[in-house]
Amino acid sequence: MDSKFNLLFKHSNNVQPFQMKRKPSPVVFNNGSPPRKRLALNINVNSNNFVSKNKLSIQEQRRKLPIFEKRNKLLELIRRHNTLIILGETGSGKTTQIPQYINSARLQNNGKIAITQPRRVAAISVAMRVAQEIGDSGGVGETVGYTVRFEDVTSPRTKIKYLTDGMLLREAMVDNLLMEYTFVILDEAHERTIHTDVLFGIVKQAQKARAEKKLRPLKILIMSATMDVDHFSEYFNNCQAVYLEGRTYPVNVYYTLTSHEDYQTACVATFFKIHRQAPWDHDVLIFLTGQEEIEAVAQQIRILSRDPDVSGPSVKVCPLYASQPTTQQITVFQPAPENTRKVVIATNVAETSITISGIRFVIDGGMVKARTYHPATGLDMLKVQRISQEQSWQRTGRAGRETEGYCYRIYTRAQYELLQKSTIPEIQRANLSTVVIQLLALGIHAANFDFMDKPPKDCVLAAFEQLKLLGAVESVESSSLTPLGKKMVQFPLDPRFSKIILSAQEYECLEEILTIVALLSGEAIFLNPSSKREQATTSRQKFLSPYGDHITLLNAFRVYRNLGSNSQRSWCHEHYINMRNISYAAQVRTQLLEVCQRLKLPVVSCGNDVEPIRKCLLTGLFMNVAELHKEKQYITLDKRQVVNIHPSSVIHGQQPKFVLFTEVVQTSKCYLRGLTTVESQWLYDIVPDYARSHIRLNKDL
Numbered sequence: 001m002d003s004k005f006n007l008l009f010k011h012s013n014n015v016q017p018f019q020m021k022r023k024p025s026p027v028v029f030n031n032g033s034p035p036r037k038r039l040a041l042n043i044n045v046n047s048n049n050f051v052s053k054n055k056l057s058i059q060e061q062r063r064k065l066p067i068f069e070k071r072n073k074l075l076e077l078i079r080r081h082n083t084l085i086i087l088g089e090t091g092s093g094k095t096t097q098i099p100q101y102i103n104s105a106r107l108q109n110n111g112k113i114a115i116t117q118p119r120r121v122a123a124i125s126v127a128m129r130v131a132q133e134i135g136d137s138g139g140v141g142e143t144v145g146y147t148v149r150f151e152d153v154t155s156p157r158t159k160i161k162y163l164t165d166g167m168l169l170r171e172a173m174v175d176n177l178l179m180e181y182t183f184v185i186l187d188e189a190h191e192r193t194i195h196t197d198v199l200f201g202i203v204k205q206a207q208k209a210r211a212e213k214k215l216r217p218l219k220i221l222i223m224s225a226t227m228d229v230d231h232f233s234e235y236f237n238n239c240q241a242v243y244l245e246g247r248t249y250p251v252n253v254y255y256t257l258t259s260h261e262d263y264q265t266a267c268v269a270t271f272f273k274i275h276r277q278a279p280w281d282h283d284v285l286i287f288l289t290g291q292e293e294i295e296a297v298a299q300q301i302r303i304l305s306r307d308p309d310v311s312g313p314s315v316k317v318c319p320l321y322a323s324q325p326t327t328q329q330i331t332v333f334q335p336a337p338e339n340t341r342k343v344v345i346a347t348n349v350a351e352t353s354i355t356i357s358g359i360r361f362v363i364d365g366g367m368v369k370a371r372t373y374h375p376a377t378g379l380d381m382l383k384v385q386r387i388s389q390e391q392s393w394q395r396t397g398r399a400g401r402e403t404e405g406y407c408y409r410i411y412t413r414a415q416y417e418l419l420q421k422s423t424i425p426e427i428q429r430a431n432l433s434t435v436v437i438q439l440l441a442l443g444i445h446a447a448n449f450d451f452m453d454k455p456p457k458d459c460v461l462a463a464f465e466q467l468k469l470l471g472a473v474e475s476v477e478s479s480s481l482t483p484l485g486k487k488m489v490q491f492p493l494d495p496r497f498s499k500i501i502l503s504a505q506e507y508e509c510l511e512e513i514l515t516i517v518a519l520l521s522g523e524a525i526f527l528n529p530s531s532k533r534e535q536a537t538t539s540r541q542k543f544l545s546p547y548g549d550h551i552t553l554l555n556a557f558r559v560y561r562n563l564g565s566n567s568q569r570s571w572c573h574e575h576y577i578n579m580r581n582i583s584y585a586a587q588v589r590t591q592l593l594e595v596c597q598r599l600k601l602p603v604v605s606c607g608n609d610v611e612p613i614r615k616c617l618l619t620g621l622f623m624n625v626a627e628l629h630k631e632k633q634y635i636t637l638d639k640r641q642v643v644n645i646h647p648s649s650v651i652h653g654q655q656p657k658f659v660l661f662t663e664v665v666q667t668s669k670c671y672l673r674g675l676t677t678v679e680s681q682w683l684y685d686i687v688p689d690y691a692r693s694h695i696r697l698n699k700d701l
């Protein structure tokens with residue numbers, strides 16, 4: 001271990017906000033083959049021999065992509081086949097170039113080209129890049145546009161439209177033949193997000209129906225760098241697959257020699273090893289699992305980089321995660337100033353499709369936060385787990401996009417070998433109520449839908465039962481929605497939350513419910529830095545509600561909204577509130593309000609009486625109620641699971657008889673977060689049958 005490295009971490013022990021679980025040991029890597037000797041990180045990158053591809057003109061960059069030479073052959077195949085699978089290495093040019101080739105060859109006639117992305121940040125950043133490549137004077141929104149939840153940047157002139165898979169699905173609910181498009185390109189198909197999986201069936205059906213009706217044909221392209229071609233081809237009527245040969249820039253992959261349970265600290269250590277040695281314009285991308293972790297590591301890096309004993313250029317730290325507002329996400333693409341290294345610390349939102357110019361190094365923590373639904377327990381849980389091999393290669397691919405790159409995996413080669421090959425399709429592990437209701441809006445019963453991989457029967461049944469209890473369907477056999485169900489699908493939300501919004505009219509509290517639902521749609525607004533936890537709690541004391549976390553959130557938002565925009569920033573700082581997240585919630589609230597206005601729902605406030613709010617929440621979340629079982633231990637009414645109140649909840653320490661929850665986290669125990677106290681009598685009033693069967697069951701325990 002070299003002395004500077006030791007010195008660096010001696011200092012880190014004095015750093016407050018990031019609590020080290022243990023003194024970090026140095027991270028030692030090998031390059032994938034069994035190590036003969038211990039290889040310390042040895043990066044011989046010299047800025048003199050580095051030719052930045054950014055110095056080439058944008059058109060020269062395009063011509064250098066592996067896909068460029070293949071474009072005529074590719075266009076020929078696209079002309080010939082109505083469905084085509086396209087495989088090509090990460091960074092070879094699939095996402096940015098193929099739509100442009102189609103557009104230049106005018107293959108889309110009068111229709112548009114839709115390209116789906118699993119994530120908002122990818123749809124937006126790629127659209128921006130392609131608009132730049134096309135050179136439209138009006139920028140994005142002209143020939144090239146994008147549509148993501150709560151944002152539509154397209155115009156009647158738009159020919160190439162990048163959109164999230166969720167948005168295309170919503171469009172299909174309005175026109176199931178997708179007549180606006182001549183081409184639908186399903187990108188990053190290997191990710192198998194729930195929306196992409198449903199779209200597979202929707203586009204296949206639309207293609208067939210358009211052919212039968214002799215309408216303009218729908219061309220389907222399925223793209224990825226890593227996917228099980230046979231499985232996809234079989235599903236799409238044995239369609240042709242094409243592999244675009246051609247290497248992009250090499251990425252040197254390193255594994256740690258020993259496993260690192262504390263992968264966050266190992267990521268920080270690895271970053272500083274790189275930082276000391278690499279030229280300032282070689283940026284770094286670190287993959288972690290979620291906002292809290294990212295903000296903690298970001299703070300740690302900011303503080304350590306200012307330490308006079310740490311050599312290296314200045315550091316610009318850019319966190320990146322799904323719930324940030326778009327404007328914030330897009331800032332990670334801006335180059336850092338002269339003599340400053342950019343470090344982007346991201347969740348898996350940066351894993352596919354995106355190119356962040358300047359990134360030469362990837363540090364892969366090897367973990368991801370995944371949502372998994374357990375029909376047996378009725379709980380939808382967020383759990384940090386190991387990534388799949390496919391994900392690990394996608395992450396690696398982010399380093400070799402403009403020139404040669406380096407990827408440091410914070411896991412051993414042996415650990416890599418043990419990773420699952422591909423990620424389990426989301427449809428097989430998620431709560432299906434949103435998909436089931438969306439299919440019903442199209443008049444399709446999920447049991448009859450042509451899924452590539454059928455979701456488990458008990459998950460489909462559980463979703464139908466949930467929708468029945470919510471009043472969206474008459475029975476589990478229904479192929480259509482009730483009038484209430486039809487209103488519910490108007491909201492881009494989980495049906496339970498749509499139901500809450502629609503119930504607010506009866507409880508005369510839509511004003512407050514909109515705020516709570518909007519706040520729950522993003523990431524946490526309360527910051528709890530471990531070194532300042534007490535100050536943070538004290539500063540927010542005035543918002544605390546004895547009725548729980550949702551009312552506490554509402555109280556904070558009410559104060560925030562009444563402040564002038566000039567004082568919001570300092571107020572957030574003073575109260576340890578994440579300014580970005582609360583302003584994102586305000587934007588979401590505006591969008592939800594627009595849907596309510598379309599549905600002519602009166603926006604009424606219940607003032608300071610919060611009981612209507614608590615009852616209203618129960619109308620959608622009665623299946624998320626737990627009853628005090630014994631000292632500090634709760635049991636869920638729905639499936640009788642033992643759960644505990646998370647220490648971060650404002651009602652931790654109290655023992656209300658019944659609580660409603662919005663989040664379940666599995667660590668050593670199963671914890672409930674986001675709680676509101678409720679009364680059993682309300683359950684009898686709102687869902688009498690459910691209350692009678694479930695509450696009685698628990699009393700028998």
Ligand SMILES: Nc1ncnc2c1ncn2[C@@H]1O[C@H](COP(=O)(O)OP(=O)(O)OP(=O)(O)O)[C@@H](O)[C@H]1O
Nearest residue numbers: 090091092093094095096097129225353355357401
């Ligand atoms: N914003 C950008 N800035 C600089 N270069 C970019 C940008 N976007 C794309 N590129 C260049 O274009 C190349 C192709 O990107 P593209 O997203 O089309 O690849 P891809 O084959 O779809 O990769 P992936 O499978 O990883 O999504 C990148 O490797 C990079 O060289």
